[in-house]
Amino acid sequence: AQTVTQSQPEMSVQEAETVTLSCTYDTSENNYYLFWYKQPPSRQMILVIRQEAYKQQNATENRFSVNFQKAAKSFSLKISDSQLGDTAMYFCAFTGGGNKLTFGTGTQLKVEL
Amino acid sequence: NAGVMQNPRHLVRRRGQEARLRCSPMKGHSHVYWYRQLPEEGLKFMVYLQKENIIDESGMPKERFSAEFPKEGPSILRIQQVVRGDSAAYFCASSSQQGNSNYGYTFGSGTRLTVV
Numbered sequence: 124a125q126t127v128t129q130s131q132p133e134m135s136v137q138e139a140e141t142v143t144l145s146c147t148y149d150t151s152e153n154n155y156y157l158f159w160y161k162q163p164p165s166r167q168m169i170l171v172i173r174q175e176a177y178k179q180q181n182a183t184e185n186r187f188s189v190n191f192q193k194a195a196k197s198f199s200l201k202i203s204d205s206q207l208g209d210t211a212m213y214f215c216a217f218t219g220g221g222n223k224l225t226f227g228t229g230t231q232l233k234v235e236l
Numbered sequence: 237n238a239g240v241m242q243n244p245r246h247l248v249r250r251r252g253q254e255a256r257l258r259c260s261p262m263k264g265h266s267h268v269y270w271y272r273q274l275p276e277e278g279l280k281f282m283v284y285l286q287k288e289n290i291i292d293e294s295g296m297p298k299e300r301f302s303a304e305f306p307k308e309g310p311s312i313l314r315i316q317q318v319v320r321g322d323s324a325a326y327f328c329a330s331s332s333q334q335g336n337s338n339y340g341y342t343f344g345s346g347t348r349l350t351v352v
Contacts, residue, residue: 127278158340168279168327168343175338214278218337222269222292226278 125150127217129227136205136234143190144200144230146215155219157191157198162229163211171213174198205234238263240330241310242344249318249351257313257347261330268311269341270303273325285311318351325349 126149136142148157159171174182174191181189186206190199202209215227241260249255261268266287271279272295284292285305296303300318305311315322325348329341 156338156340160340165345166325166348167345170340170342173340216278216340220338222284222337223281223295224271224279224337224341226280228276228278 125152125217125219125225127215127225127227129215129230131230132228133231133233136202136232138205138207138234138236140205141201141203142205142232144202144213144215144232146198146200146227148196148198148215148217150196150217150219152219155217157189158216158218158224159187159189159198159200160214160216160226161209161211162214163208168214172200202232207234207236210234240328240342240344242326242328242347244347245345247347247349249349251319251351252317255315255318255322255349255351257315257326257328257349258310259313259328259330259344260310261328262332262342265330265332267331267333268305269329269331270311270313271327271329271343273327273346275324279327282313315349318349320351323349323351 128147155176157174161169161171172184186203188201212229214229216224268285270282273279281295283303300316302314325346327346328344
């Protein structure tokens with residue numbers, strides 16, 4: 124069974140600074156996909172970024188990038204130039220294909236002035 | 237395209253009542269997935285349905301919970317005789333292809349069920 128672990132329940136960052144959220148996972152599969160979702164107070168689940176395990180290049184989406192370390196089973200999210208609107212709960216998620224996503228317990232990020 | 241629509245957004249039920257949660261998938265999507273988010277936890281898979289068929293219900297509690305996705309109309313997640321432990325946010329997602337979790341899903345805004 125796959126597991127996803129987010130060891131930082133809460134984090135804070137100053138506006139315009141950079142923050143990194145950690146995620147580790149456990150799987151015996153070789154081909155899989157990893158995601159970061161953002162859940163603002165509105166509760167909407169928003170897909171931030173996606174990484175394919177067979178691609179060595181780290182995914183980037185504007186101010187969001189990942190550090191994917193396959194051997195270490197680590198998938199951290201870096202947010203550059205943090206903005207107040209980035210305040211949200213961030214979930215790391217995994218799928219080996221098929222029909223299910225496995226989520227971590229989330230990291231509450233607060234961006235402060 | 238209105239996205240995945242869930243209603244109601246908030247639902248309050250007394251213990252022992254029934255809760256019905258509705259999910260209308262994105263236009264053209266015939267695959268629906270239900271997830272539950274308990275307080276302080278991530279989302280957990282409950283059930284995957286195609287039109288008129290339950291494909292995978294491995295995450296559904298054995299009793300009191302059922303789901304359907306009829307040929308016409310929204311998908312319904314039904315919880316009978318609700319208990320306080322059912323209080324959670326219930327999310328629906330949809331896709332146009334089977335096994336499309338590789339691209340992540342488009343989620344609705346969820347229904348927050350509170351059992352009093």
